[in-house]
Amino acid sequence: MTEAATDKYVGQPIERKEDARLLTGNAIFADHYPTRPGTLHAAVLRSPYAHADILSIDTSAALALPGVTDVLTGADVRALSEPFLMVLKLPLDEWALAGDRVRYAGEAVALVLATDRYVAEDALEHIVVEYRGLETIVDPEKAVLDGAVLVHEDAGNNIVSERKFTYGDPDAAFAAAERRISITIDYPRNSLTPIEGFVVVADYDAESGLFDILSNFQGPYTGHPVMARSLRVPESGVRLRTPACSGGSFGVKQAVLP
Structure with a gap:
């Protein structure tokens, strides 16, 4: 075995490196985005x-x-x-x-x-x-029952995606268990609400056919092909720029759809 690292970080007052520019007003937020x-x-x-x-x-x-x-x-x-x-x-x-x-x-x-x-x-x-x-209908258990009102009628049901993962033999493990406990947990709806909302500044150059898009979107590599296809242009026709500071996201600015 190798010796444990001598540097200990847990419980130590580690100096944060990213805060200074945010607290001193030197970060780029949406209100700083240049517009023509x-x-x-x-x-x-x-x-x-x-x-x-x-x-x-x-x-x-x-x-x-x-x-x-x-x-x-x-x-x-x-x-x-x-x-x-x-x-x-x-x-x-x-x-x-x-x-x-x-x-x-x-x-x-x-x-x-x-x-x-x-x-x-x-x-x-x-x-x-x-x-x-x-x-x-807002109850997910009722939404999957036969006869439930459909969100998308062409889909035929409200189960838009289903994936099953099995590791080991859970049925055998439960059968051999001395005690089995069942519990149903209702998980409430939650929403991520950063202080700075979603912001997009878009410019189109008719001569080159290029879309230049500046946004605080946190998922540029997923958003870029989606934008290009939706705009009916090749991916080379869309330039998507995302500044280092998103104005807060917590993951909500990574999704293409709500």
Whole structure:
């Protein structure tokens, strides 16, 4: 055996190396991202329903506001892009904006582009969406039963992914055990909420066809191919830059989808 290391770290006041630039204001956060003159600001209209059909969307009043340059809906997204890449066995399409149905509260329904952030956010109140509420289900055990309301009807059930791992012979081990204990634990919903939200600054050069994207996204190697496919360009047509400081993430800024 080799001798144990003489340096002991557990329980010692180890000096942190990354804090100084954060505490002295020298780190790069989203408000420091450079933007070109004329950069538009986006605001997202989200669904108040957990499950509903979208019957109609009227964006005319929002488009009439001074400073609003465009309002995109699910129909526009389907005409301009492709669905996101998925890692599930079932052929489910996930788009940047909902189409004819929303499947969770807060799903993006429309996107306003304006010359000012506050104009964009105010314009959301002028978009009129007609919904038809559908049955919802929040209990995962009830969601997998036959006859349960389906989130994606084409899937046939609510089990979008199932993987089983077996190590050793657990059945034999339980059969030989002197005592067996069974317990059911309800794990509550939780959410990761960093102080700095998701931020994206995107620039498109029509001459070269290059998208230059600056974001505090923490999963650039997974996000890059997803962006390229969705934008209908080769991966060489998307430059994704992620600064060292994400403004907090705890893992939530690694996912392509909510």
